[in-house]
Amino acid sequence: STIERRLGGLHNTETKPIGVYYEPQLKRHMSKHLTLKNASKLAFYNERRSYDKVCFVRNPYERVYSWFTWLIRQVEDLKPDDGKVHDSETEQRTQRLLRGTRSKMESVNWDFSAYLKQSPKTFKPTYKFTHYRFRNRMAFIGYVERFEYDYQKMLKSYGIEDVSSANANTSSVPHVECDPHSMTREDYRYLKYYDRSSISIVNQLMKKDFKLFGYEMLNPADFPKVL
Numbered sequence: 001s002t003i004e005r006r007l008g009g010l011h012n013t014e015t016k017p018i019g020v021y022y023e024p025q026l027k028r029h030m031s032k033h034l035t036l037k038n039a040s041k042l043a044f045y046n047e048r049r050s051y052d053k054v055c056f057v058r059n060p061y062e063r064v065y066s067w068f069t070w071l072i073r074q075v076e077d078l079k080p081d082d083g084k085v086h087d088s089e090t091e092q093r094t095q096r097l098l099r100g101t102r103s104k105m106e107s108v109n110w111d112f113s114a115y116l117k118q119s120p121k122t123f124k125p126t127y128k129f130t131h132y133r134f135r136n137r138m139a140f141i142g143y144v145e146r147f148e149y150d151y152q153k154m155l156k157s158y159g160i161e162d163v164s165s166a167n168a169n170t171s172s173v174p175h176v177e178c179d180p181h182s183m184t185r186e187d188y189r190y191l192k193y194y195d196r197s198s199i200s201i202v203n204q205l206m207k208k209d210f211k212l213f214g215y216e217m218l219n220p221a222d223f224p225k226v227l
Helices: 002-010 043-047 060-076 089-107 112-118 144-158 196-205 207-213
Strands: 021-023 028-030 054-057 140-143
Touching: 002 144, 021 089, 028 089, 054 144, 060 089, 060 112, 060 196, 089 112, 112 196, 140 144, 196 207
Parallel strands: 054 140
Antiparallel strands: 021 028
8 A cells, every 4th residue: 555655656557446346347246355266367467477576475474464454454344234235236236345355353252263263265365466377477576565665676686766755554563664574573563363273274374475575474482372
């Protein structure tokens, strides 16, 4: 979101959805964060196949919990199901999908660890956004934990003038900058919401991410058995 705000004046592409939406070309629901496999099936991607691609990655533990809170915000905005048709067929499909997500949340009493155990495939590994067919497709990979440093490095490498200091999602990291490869407890925002089970699930689910992007995998034994 920060990158979109800062570079918004340099392009005139169509506004992308900010939440879950139905993608007619793929005949399925998506979000604006597209895996390379899905993006490669869309016309806009193929028209820009020769472009350099840039991605900023985030610590898996922080990313998964942030994703969970994003899902909660999506279902909180649901319209009441009064049996009447107010929206287009596409909007109705999206509402039905989100109601399904809300039902799953309610079935585990909105508990992060329980939801993660119930629906682990909701959370996609980061490498699916950077790698395709076993190859890294990114010309530049930056880290959220040292965003300003890597962002300026990216601008310099492409000769882009720094014209904006706008920010979004600025609370993602407690410190302004930290080393993503040697994070301390104080560098995390969401570790307090993890127990042994949720740490173990993320370790398995994001196993490749830890290896490819150099993040430290934490030991489940260092976390409470139950929160």
